[in-house]
Amino acid sequence: MSDLISAQGLSVRHGDTEVLHDIDFAISTGEIVTVVGPNGSGKSTLVRALIGLEPAARGKVHRKPKLRIGYVPQKLHVDASLPLSVRRFLSLPRRVSDAQAQAALERTGVSGLGARQIARLSGGQFQRVLLARALLSEPDILILDEATQGLDQPGTAAFYKLIEEVRAETGASVLMVSHDLHVVMSASDRVICLNGHVCCQGTPKVVAEAPEYRALFGMGTQGAFALYQHDHDHVHGTEPSDHATCSHEHSHSHV
Amino acid sequence: MFDDFLIRAALAGIGLTFATGPLGSFVVWRRMAYFGDATAHAAILGVALSFAFGTSVYLGTLGVALAMALTVARLSGRGHAMDTVLGVLAHSALAFGLVAASFQSGLRVGLSAWLFGDILAVSQADLVVVWAGAAAVVALLAWRWQGLLTATINDELAMASGHDPRREQLALTIALALTVAVAIKIVGALLIAALLIVPAAAARQFSRSPEGMAAGATGVGILAVLLGLWGSFRFDTPAGPSVVAAATVLFVLSLPLRRRG
Numbered sequence: 470m471s472d473l474i475s476a477q478g479l480s481v482r483h484g485d486t487e488v489l490h491d492i493d494f495a496i497s498t499g500e501i502v503t504v505v506g507p508n509g510s511g512k513s514t515l516v517r518a519l520i521g522l523e524p525a526a527r528g529k530v531h532r533k534p535k536l537r538i539g540y541v542p543q544k545l546h547v548d549a550s551l552p553l554s555v556r557r558f559l560s561l562p563r564r565v566s567d568a569q570a571q572a573a574l575e576r577t578g579v580s581g582l583g584a585r586q587i588a589r590l591s592g593g594q595f596q597r598v599l600l601a602r603a604l605l606s607e608p609d610i611l612i613l614d615e616a617t618q619g620l621d622q623p624g625t626a627a628f629y630k631l632i633e634e635v636r637a638e639t640g641a642s643v644l645m646v647s648h649d650l651h652v653v654m655s656a657s658d659r660v661i662c663l664n665g666h667v668c669c670q671g672t673p674k675v676v677a678e679a680p681e682y683r684a685l686f687g688m689g690t691q692g693a694f695a696l697y698q699h700d701h702d703h704v705h706g707t708e709p710s711d712h713a714t715c716s717h718e719h720s721h722s723h724v
Numbered sequence: 725m726f727d728d729f730l731i732r733a734a735l736a737g738i739g740l741t742f743a744t745g746p747l748g749s750f751v752v753w754r755r756m757a758y759f760g761d762a763t764a765h766a767a768i769l770g771v772a773l774s775f776a777f778g779t780s781v782y783l784g785t786l787g788v789a790l791a792m793a794l795t796v797a798r799l800s801g802r803g804h805a806m807d808t809v810l811g812v813l814a815h816s817a818l819a820f821g822l823v824a825a826s827f828q829s830g831l832r833v834g835l836s837a838w839l840f841g842d843i844l845a846v847s848q849a850d851l852v853v854v855w856a857g858a859a860a861v862v863a864l865l866a867w868r869w870q871g872l873l874t875a876t877i878n879d880e881l882a883m884a885s886g887h888d889p890r891r892e893q894l895a896l897t898i899a900l901a902l903t904v905a906v907a908i909k910i911v912g913a914l915l916i917a918a919l920l921i922v923p924a925a926a927a928r929q930f931s932r933s934p935e936g937m938a939a940g941a942t943g944v945g946i947l948a949v950l951l952g953l954w955g956s957f958r959f960d961t962p963a964g965p966s967v968v969a970a971a972t973v974l975f976v977l978s979l980p981l982r983r984r985g
Contacts, residue, residue, distance in 0.1 A: 540880055554933065
């Protein structure tokens with residue numbers, strides 16, 4: 470099996486708080502995997518642990534040697550004190566030629582923005598520039614951490630369509646973190662429902678019907694966001710997906 | 725006519741700006757102003773310890789500044805309420821330094837030279853140290869430049885492309901300690917942070933790239949050194965503060981140059 474990134478029994482602590490525990494995770498070549506979970510469920514921490522920025526309290530993370538990661542962050546705040554053009558940004562940290570930069574910007578639909586200062590891009594333009602930069606590293610895997618935050622619905626849909634095209638062209642794996650459930654899930658090979666631990670996982674259909682998922686996100690009518698305000702001390706009665714145990718001994722509510 | 729000591733002073737100041745231009749730009753980009761303060765103030769403690777143990781002032785300040793910078797960097801990595809912690813460290817480092825200095829009879833008299841610098845007393849040996857230190861800082865920053873810049877924008881972005889942001893932070897920390905150590909004789913512990921920030925802030929107004937801003941900050945710094953020394957000579961004002969005052973004047977003049985793009 471050619472896992473690009475995998476984790477076994479991974480736990481991550483922030484001070485006294487265990488943010489993630491007993492995570493088993495793997496993504497292999499060409500797969501699209503989506504991690505969904507409410508705010509504070511440890512999604513971003515999981516991404517940070519997988520790229521090696523967050524030390525494991527227990528368990529371990531393994532990355533394929535010389536793995537090239539194309540990372541598109543949740544939001545990127547470039548301080549106004551830093552003068553930085555789009556073109557210069559594309560050459561960080563690996564310098565690319567003007568032709569390469571131009572091709573990448575064209576691919577993501579923002580050619581002509583090269584001379585623009587980063588701080589003066591709109592949210593949608595910025596996401597596409599970030600994707601262009603990620604593509605320039607010729608990634609084995611694209612990691613998108615809530616990459617559509619701040620985009621409106623058509624913008625989000627267009628961005629995900631672009632991701633799918635790019636994936637088809639490059640064959641890169643895609644790891645997405647999101648709560649845009651309805652858009653993400655249809656495109657994914659596998660969905661992992663996270664809430665400090667892996668609640669359930671499987672194909673989008675399996676997960677959408679799993680009681681753990683519904684407990685986290687509500688019944689979720691077609692296409693609508695499920696707002697989750699619930700007490701979380703339920704017990705799962707049925708066997709859900711290929712991942713059975715999901716004990717919620719903790720109790721909290723999300724708004 | 726200009727005397728030798730003035731030429732040495734100008735050369736020392738110019739050498740220093742080669743380090744403070746690019747380093748100061750990072751201090752501004754990463755909002756590390758207080759970090760610079762804490763490190764610079766710790767240098768006074770370094771001076772006092774050097775006098776107590778009879779070691780080189782450069783080594784003493786380098787050691788203490790490095791210890792302070794590493795402490796601050798470590799704390800900031802843990803997500804403490806940084807503003808307060810840095811404030812406590814910056815001011816207490818200065819206070820302890822001054823208390824320690826009061827035990828050294830040799831230091832009591834000339835303390836203001838270490839607080840505000842004594843650029844006119846720079847010797848040829850000092851010149852060598854300043855230029856060597858500045859060269860080391862420039863080499864370190866140039867070596868780590870791409871990774872440092874990426875980590876300045878976003879930690880995850882840097883890590884995903886194989887540049888550990890903690891390593892880049894360490895490079896910056898060492899560069900800062902080194903700069904403080906070579907700058908203390910020239911502008912003094914209280915004005916080092918000003919020399920880092922003011923020229924970089926002025927250069928921001930007319931820069932369109934990070935490299936342009938770093939070079940621009942050095943350019944503004946050189947101009948400030950020359951103007952400050954001229955003013956100091958002409959009006960008999962203290963040299964270090966005059967240099968910082970000149971830099972501030974240049975900053976104000978740069979404000980209308982703000983470019984949009």
